[in-house]
Amino acid sequence: MNRRSREELAARVALDIPEGAYVNLGIGLPTTVANFLPAGGDYFLHSENGLLGMGPAPAPGEEDPELINAGKQHVTLLPGGCYFHHGDSFAMIRGGHIDICVLGAFQVARNGDLANWHLGDPDAIPAVGGAMDLAVGARQVYVMMEHLTRTGESKIVERCTYPLTGIGCVKRIYTDLAVIDVTARGLEVRETVAGLTFEHLQSITAAPLIDGRQRSALA
Amino acid sequence: MNRRSREELAARVALDIPEGAYVNLGIGLPTTVANFLPAGGDYFLHSENGLLGMGPAPAPGEEDPELINAGKQHVTLLPGGCYFHHGDSFAMIRGGHIDICVLGAFQVARNGDLANWHLGDPDAIPAVGGAMDLAVGARQVYVMMEHLTRTGESKIVERCTYPLTGIGCVKRIYTDLAVIDVTARGLEVRETVAGLTFEHLQSITAAPLIDGRQRSALA
Amino acid sequence: MIDKSINNVAEAVRDIPDGAVVLVGGFGTAGMPVELVDALIDQGARELTIVSNNAGNGEQGLAALIKARRVRRILCSFPRQADSHVFDELYRAGSIELEVVPQGNLACRLEAAGAGLGAIFTPTAYGTQLAEGKETRTIDGKHYVLEYPIHGDVALIKAHRGDRWGNLVYNKSARNFGPIMARAARCTIAQVNELVPLGALDPEAVVTPGIFVQRIVNLAAGQALAEGLA
């Protein structure tokens, strides 16, 4: 089957972001979604450390140590962007002003529970950042992740075994194998990669799926 | 006796405001205290509609309808002053950042209860403005008022009969007859106007007073 | 390209429904979005709940809206003023409901709405008539009243300059409730004196980021248009 590369996955997520959306892209893989938003369109990227209208990485040599994103990477500000403090920034997040947030995840449960901040190892140093605020505050929380762990376990589960970031907050899951909506009916598969049957996807997924793929009239 | 005029009362209050204090002067009589602060000193006047570093009234013809104080009078801004929104303005007030607030009053009770927003008439249209925030938020709440009503009743009372603005909030009362501190021991008279005995003051005041006037070593 | 600007106040307020909760900026007349309120009068929405610091001054703006009997209920801190006769008369006639909210509680309830808080314990009004029947709590020896957010369906505000992404700066004490109402409403409509090109506002000095503004009406353009048509 045609497993999506990280770039293909980011490009797929980008397809679902409409022009004019206020979007927060989580640290790591989600950040790369910005690279696939159509050039020339107005997309409003928010970074929780106080930026709206975040632009791409600066040219080499033009990095400013005081202009970074939430992942502490050097970025730029677009004309029309602005700066604000953490209080205002999280008012944007918790107050429901962010249309879409894209986060990575360790696990997503059938009911939309999200686990992405802690693997539960008692020796690990916990660090949550803004993940819990984004999970509860953004109007749409999208998760992008590998469908399976490196050891082949499903990251989509009946119930999260890792500590939760937010309850019932995930609306859509993008993996290297499928796009799945979390709905009142359960996990509805919208797309699968070429060469992957619904049955195969179900067989490697640790929660019941519903086949919600739309077949075009021509199929 | 030597009843203080409104100007003398304002001048007396001004004497107790140290340079560098952040001060909110209530609508009406308290506003005039500003006229008696020493010229050349740095006094930080706050107005709850979003000004800090408020200056005097503008020259005739230079009024700006969008530069007004809480009493909706035209004012100016000093160099070093700034503008902010109502959220920030009341954070200054409620957060304990205002050193001194001077308010008018209908009544002050022995325990520092303040009544200054409503005469309790059921037909009256209630209007509170920022008085309750100032009463509870400023570090020191000073009241300036006539000692007696027009009909000769004491405005200092055992218990307020008018609806309260704040409980136990008044620290000091300046009247046309005396300066009185509200302390754990009760109402301590600090000063009386020339020609007024403590006994006379007590006889026209509807709450017990303590003679706390300091006599200078030379008296 | 995203362009939130509209050249016409009528167009900007066209879909405000009957019964809407409308936050109206201004402290007295400073910052009052008179042109937007006039457009709302022309538009005809009824049974409105208005949240504003005052209940109208003279015969203009909010006073005119009240006079036109479009307001069922008003939340404000200071309705009674020297020139609030329009409100006073309707209130005494029992034709308009009033909730008096201390000014700082009005501010922090709007802020709570904008920031997604469920409720806040505020010290203001504890022990007074305005806290009667409300939940209270003593925390670290201080008394507090539980207050809930005030969400608007619409906010009408006045700013000084803005750009097509909705970024705003204000003028002096006309700023007052604008920024906190902008974030408390589902649809914020700002009238500005000047629409400037994207990037013309200093990104360090934007007071209301465009995320809080859905429509921006350039009064200068509206006027130029009206003059062109005349």
Place this chain on the structure above:
Amino acid sequence: MIDKSINNVAEAVRDIPDGAVVLVGGFGTAGMPVELVDALIDQGARELTIVSNNAGNGEQGLAALIKARRVRRILCSFPRQADSHVFDELYRAGSIELEVVPQGNLACRLEAAGAGLGAIFTPTAYGTQLAEGKETRTIDGKHYVLEYPIHGDVALIKAHRGDRWGNLVYNKSARNFGPIMARAARCTIAQVNELVPLGALDPEAVVTPGIFVQRIVNLAAGQALAEGLA
């Protein structure tokens, strides 16, 4: 004349006592008041509680303070980073206490402190480990956790420019926690790159009004002085 400026970081932090709650601005290294933190290390205060978004980067600033064993307890949202080895080591050795606070709750608890609120119902962390044992409430069908203000004895922040009344403006994303920490502390000490004359800052663009700042350290002057002495 009121002049809050001090030319010397050592003088600015001289009276911070052992056991103080110190709010330290910065998000990673952006906005970290390195010079003030270094002065605090030299000053010697111990048993500090630090509130900061991170638990130090590399060996500088907050990391150096932690390495010097001056910190008993730290509240932050994101201690674990690629370059947080100083904190990591002491934490694993049980030599430093950690309270992990979601970043937005850290922000709104600081804001609540600055604004005089007694407590707030925030939706963040409901149903998670970080809300265990905390009071919760359902309001209008949404779940909230009750959180309390975080007050600082001192705030150490970095701004870009300031004046002698303590008015501040910041630089880009170095603004982050500065403005909300300034208002949450009893004594806010700001280091600035440039001290400008009163009135030089645009009154519409002041981010932190001087009322929230008690001391302002002009690093440029300190450096000039040091060079003069050398």
